[in-house]
Amino acid sequence: MTEAAVKATELEKSFGEGAARTYAIRGISFEAYFGEMLYFVGPSGSGKTTLLSMISGILKPDSGVVKVEGKDIWGLSANEIADFRLNKVGFVFQDYHLFPKLSTVENVAIPLILKKQDWERSLETAMEFLEVVGLTDRASLPPVKLSGGEQQRVAIARAIVSRPDILIFDEPTASLDGLTGKRILEFVKENILNDKRCILIVTHDSRIFEFADRIIGMEDGRIVKITSGGEIEG
Ligand SMILES: Nc1ncnc2c1ncn2[C@@H]1O[C@H](COP(=O)(O)OP(=O)(O)OP(=O)(O)O)[C@@H](O)[C@H]1O
Ligand SMILES: [Mg+2]
Known part of the structure; x- marks a missing residue:
């Protein structure tokens, strides 16, 4: 059997103390x-x-194990965890977190710069990934000049530029209109997902359910339902 991309076992996490404690x-x-x-x-x-x-x-969880490609990530040293975050995972935040003073292509190049790659080469690679998300002609503009859907694509390009195996989107369509949201998810499924990559998506948006292979339903810190492919209704 092939190894899981991610295997989480008995994870627990709470915040706060005493009466104010929340079991998340x-x-x-x-x-x-x-x-x-x-x-x-x-x-x-x-x-x-x-x-x-x-x-x-x-x-860090209070207890439980997270294995990514078989490796127990919370057993790693602080340096190794930082390395893991930089190289293995790409996180796309709900509100994009783009840097307003940098151009679009510089925003995409940031992870490569962090990895201490040469500036010129980083920009060249960033251009290749802007092409993947169809934004080559926006490269020199600041993010504020882009539409919400375009900014989302810049955030995706930045998340994939270091070729992470695990891509995580938190509410990717929250601030997009229905059609733009669907186009982005369709784009991700066709161009970003491949057989060496796994994409985890948090969403409230039933309009994009059609792109899911499985849906994990959560309530009150627990999994209440797992729906697979054919049973999913948008
Ligand atoms: N840093 C924190 N400190 C205290 N409580 C927290 C913290 N982060 C999350 N929580 C609590 O943990 C619970 C789960 O929060 P979480 O943000 O994971 O929910 P969510 O499903 O992502 O919600 P949403 O759909 O609104 O984004 C909530 O009760 C929240 O208040
Ligand atoms: Mg949330």
Whole structure:
């Protein structure tokens, strides 16, 4: 059997102390596979962002294990975790987090600069990825000159420029109109997903359910339902 891209086992996470303690994640296990687009859906506060932060090496669980490509990421040293975040995962935030003072192509080049690649070469590679998301002609503009959908594509280009195996989107369509949201997800499924990559998506948006291979339903820090391919209705 092929190794899971991500294997989470009995994850738990709470915040705060005493009476103010919130149990955000209460025993979650799942596997995600290469070539798969896996969605996480559930009401606000059900723990979706917390869960994916633990998968991407941003937030340490109180207990449980996260294996990415068989490696226990929370058993790594601080340096190794930083390396993992830079090289193995790409995170696309809800509000893009683009740098307003940098041009579009410079925004995309940032992860390469962080990896201490030569500036000129980083910009060349960033241009290649802007081509993947169809924005070559916007390269020299600042992000504020781009539409919401274009900014989202810049964020995607920046997330994939270092060729991560695991790509995580938190509410990718939250601030987009329905048609733009669908186009972006269609684009991601056709151009970004491949058999060596796994994409995890948090969403409330049933208009993009049609692109999911499986949907994990969450409530109150737990998985309540897993729906696969054929059963999904948009
Ligand atoms: N840093 C934090 N400190 C305290 N409580 C937190 C923190 N992060 C999350 N929580 C709590 O954990 C629970 C899960 O939050 P989380 O952000 O994971 O939910 P979510 O499913 O992503 O919600 P939304 O759909 O609104 O983004 C919530 O009750 C939230 O208030
Ligand atoms: Mg969230």
